Every structure is written in structure tokens, then in C-alpha cells.
Amino acid sequence: DAGITQSPRHKVTETGTPVTLRCHQTENHRYMYWYRQDPGHGLRLIHYSYGVKDTDKGEVSDGYSVSRSKTEDFLLTLESATSSQTSVYFCAISPSQGQETQYFGPGTRLLVL
């Protein structure tokens, strides 16, 4: 299994509070991704990173920000959580863009009350 961990694995928070999810990899892969998975929508890309300090938006980036200060860590922040951000969040890594597979972390279940 690819060395990817996510923390926390489960979180319950209240509307309006900031939340940060962490993705940590030990594979030294260049590309890192954050997805959310919701019933009926499949996996949707929130943000991705193509190197340290290099990030870009995905299809559902509103309300989310990211940071990558080290190769191994990719943080996803919900600045002010809303109930619509209740979801399962997956981090993924890839050694290159598009040509090779992505490897997924175990996921974080987030409930915003």
C-alpha cells in the first residue's frame, strides 16, 4: 500500500468553525490531490498540488483552501465550515500527472452540524 495517511479520520464540527484536514505521504510523489465523495456525485476534485507551494483549483474549490509547504504534507482548510461540506474527503497522490494511477488515502469523514 502506498504510504498515505490522513488525519483526523473522523471529525464532527459546527457550522462556521474552521477545519483543517491533513494528508501525509511517505512516497515522495510530486502530485497530491484532495477529493470529496458524496452519494450520487462520485469523487470530485477540490484542489490539487503539483509541487511545494504549487497548487491549483479543482471543480469544487469554493469554500476550501490548501497549502503545501513540504513535499510530504498537503493541508485542506475549510475556512468556515457549512453543512454542505459534510462529506468524505480523500487525499490522493501520484508520481506524475495523468499517465499514472493515483493512490488514495484512507479518507476523513467530516460531519458539519
Place this chain on the structure above:
Amino acid sequence: QKEVEQNSGPLSVPEGAIASLNCTYSDRGSQSFFWYRQYSGKSPELIMFIYSNGDKEDGRFTAQLNKASQYVSLLIRDSQPSDSATYLCAVSSGTYKYIFGTGTRLKVLA
């Protein structure tokens, strides 16, 4: 408009039968195609990837790609109850962008 389409299922097959899962995509520039298996409450795990037209076999799994018709399929031979899961099709055009289908739920009946 969805870019990667899958029948949500459930697709039910008896144990030992062949399960056939299909996926269509809209971007003709797509270059890489992936099948992931996802058990309930778990993360997606890669089963197969295919880049060229034709068939690619790996054990009980065969991926089939037809770029002219814009579809990719996954065949599972000798289906086992442990194959019961949701199967996600993903497509990449060679950039950062991987587009996922919503998945097909497979149930293998013992």
C-alpha cells in the same frame, strides 16, 4: 453533463459467473483509463489501468478499451462474493485532471 458515465447498479451476478462493468466517457482527448474497486467505507484501490485500444488482462480481471466508441469496460471472471463492491471508472486526458464516474455497485451472490 457528466463526463464519465456508469450504470449505478446494483449489478447482481452468481458466484463463478462473469461480471461485466461498463463506462463511457465524453472527452475524445482522454488518454488513460483506470478501474478502481471501493468497498463500503473504504478508499478506492486500483485494479487496472489501460492506455491502448484492446484488451488488457490481469488475473481474473480484463480491461477493454475502445477509443472510437469512447467506452471502457471491466470483466471479472469467476466472480467471488469478495468481489462485491463499487467499481469506479476514471479517465485522464494526460493533465492533472482525473474524472471519475459515480461507480457501479456489484453484488456477487453465493
